[in-house]
Amino acid sequence: MKDNTASAGNAGALLPTDAQLVEQTMAGKRQAYDELVRRHQRRALAVSYRLLGNSHDAAEVTQDAFLKAYASLRTLDDPQRFGGWLMRIVANLSLNRRRGRKRTTALPVDDILGGGNGQSAASVADSATATGRADDPYQQLEGKELGRRLLEALDQLPEKQRMAIVLFTINQMPQKDIAKAMDSSVEAVKWHVFQGRKKLREILKDLITEQ
Amino acid sequence: MSDEQLHFEISQYVDGTLPPAEAVALEKRLQEDPAARRLLDEYRRIGDLVQVALPVPEMDWDKLSAQISAAIDREIVPLMDEAGNVPVNYRIGVWKPLAMAAGVLLCATLAVVLLKGKGETVGSPPTPVALAVPVPETKTPPVALAMSQIQVLTSEKPSGSPVLEVQIGPAPDRKLNLADLYPEMASDYRPSVSIAADPSRPAMGDEFGIIQ
Numbered sequence: 001m002k003d004n005t006a007s008a009g010n011a012g013a014l015l016p017t018d019a020q021l022v023e024q025t026m027a028g029k030r031q032a033y034d035e036l037v038r039r040h041q042r043r044a045l046a047v048s049y050r051l052l053g054n055s056h057d058a059a060e061v062t063q064d065a066f067l068k069a070y071a072s073l074r075t076l077d078d079p080q081r082f083g084g085w086l087m088r089i090v091a092n093l094s095l096n097r098r099r100g101r102k103r104t105t106a107l108p109v110d111d112i113l114g115g116g117n118g119q120s121a122a123s124v125a126d127s128a129t130a131t132g133r134a135d136d137p138y139q140q141l142e143g144k145e146l147g148r149r150l151l152e153a154l155d156q157l158p159e160k161q162r163m164a165i166v167l168f169t170i171n172q173m174p175q176k177d178i179a180k181a182m183d184s185s186v187e188a189v190k191w192h193v194f195q196g197r198k199k200l201r202e203i204l205k206d207l208i209t210e211q
Numbered sequence: 212m213s214d215e216q217l218h219f220e221i222s223q224y225v226d227g228t229l230p231p232a233e234a235v236a237l238e239k240r241l242q243e244d245p246a247a248r249r250l251l252d253e254y255r256r257i258g259d260l261v262q263v264a265l266p267v268p269e270m271d272w273d274k275l276s277a278q279i280s281a282a283i284d285r286e287i288v289p290l291m292d293e294a295g296n297v298p299v300n301y302r303i304g305v306w307k308p309l310a311m312a313a314g315v316l317l318c319a320t321l322a323v324v325l326l327k328g329k330g331e332t333v334g335s336p337p338t339p340v341a342l343a344v345p346v347p348e349t350k351t352p353p354v355a356l357a358m359s360q361i362q363v364l365t366s367e368k369p370s371g372s373p374v375l376e377v378q379i380g381p382a383p384d385r386k387l388n389l390a391d392l393y394p395e396m397a398s399d400y401r402p403s404v405s406i407a408a409d410p411s412r413p414a415m416g417d418e419f420g421i422i423q
Contacts, residue, residue, distance in 0.1 A: 017338050026295060033283070037276045045275075046267045055268035059275065066279045071287050074296065147266040148402065154261075168226070175228065192223035200257050208253050 002156060022079035025070075033073075037066050040083055043171070044090045050166045051094040051156045061097055065090040088181035098159070146207070153203040161196030164189050169197070191194055216248060223252045 045146035049058035168174045223229035
């Protein structure tokens with residue numbers, strides 16, 4: 001199975017940048033957008049999954065986000081920032097989904113999930129891959145149980161704190177982009193990160209002191 | 212400095228977002244305060260944990276990208292015009308104007324009902340059709356209207372061509388033509404609708420008036 005995680009615009013001299021792919025897409029080259037999908041789908045799904053804690057919903061939101069991004073491509077001010085823009089769409093659609101809003105597209109995802117359908121945060125960790133390095137000591141020591149605990153802890157955070165933690169601490173989006181996505185200020189994002197981190201510290205106290 | 216302020220500064224320090232001058236002061240405090248150092252260590256540990264240990268579901272990535280591509284070809288491409296534009300209701304951020312349009316429709320429907328209720332003869336009342344709403348290009352926030360928010364100021368029958376004006380705020384700002392929203396509405400019931408508003412700041416208690 002391929003893992004298409006080429007970073008935006010830094011994948012080598014022969015690969016087009018995100019900006020070039022966006023421009024090619026707008027010029028009518030459909031395959032250029034397919035490359036953007038391959039390039040960003042894993043990160044998009046990771047963001048959605050961490051916000052939703054459910055792989056089935058995360059896959060649907062990911063697909064929805066790419067459709068909406070394609071339809072809205074002409075509204076993207078800076079094509080080089082496609083990745084961050086897409087993540088904002090993913091984050092917003094994920095939150096909408098979490099709030100129970102009806103989704104706008106219905107695409108089959110059942111057969112693309114590797115570990116069963118509609119997996120919860122607790123169950124998916126058994127069939128999931130951690131995003132960290134394979135030789136990371138945390139992974140080796142804690143593995144799946146650690147992932148499950150973290151997902152459950154994230155799920156206990158209020159919406160804004162979870163979004164801030166996921167997008168900033170985990171996905172390392174710039175705070176100004178997160179502020180746009182959350183329709184708030186950078187200062188508010190800092191505060192939500194802080195509050196989320198405080199709660200995670202309480203929830204994961206035993207892990208923090210064990211390590 | 213309160214504990215909460217100190218903890219907030221430590222959180223920002225971990226993230227590298229604490230202003231330099233405050234970072235220098237905090238570093239001095241950290242040298243002298245074991246509890247603060249412990250908290251810094253725990254916050255860093257949380258960051259390390261969530262960055263390396265959170266799982267991502269296994270996917271058939273090739274299949275996922277192929278499905279997305281097929282969906283675009285099936286659902287979006289056929290709707291594009293020659294310039295590559297897509298109907299706005301397929302774009303992001305359109306729920307807001309959609310909500311606004313829905314609010315306008317609600318007002319218009321209410322007005323039509325009231326006009327009819329007055330016994331005025333302005334034509335056969337239409338049956339609202341399934342909506343095919345051309346959403347106006349706007350970035351205004353939603354005007355999410357509940358019936359309880361709508362206050363009809365008057366339901367006088369307009370003379371001539373019926374005009375319905377829905378007023379939210381003080382200044383006329385934009386117009387929507389209900390004929391577009393209700394294409395099959397009988398001609399006598401095709402009012403044009405003005406939203407006289409500061410559309411960016413609709414508020415509870417805003418009044419909606421039917422004004423001749």
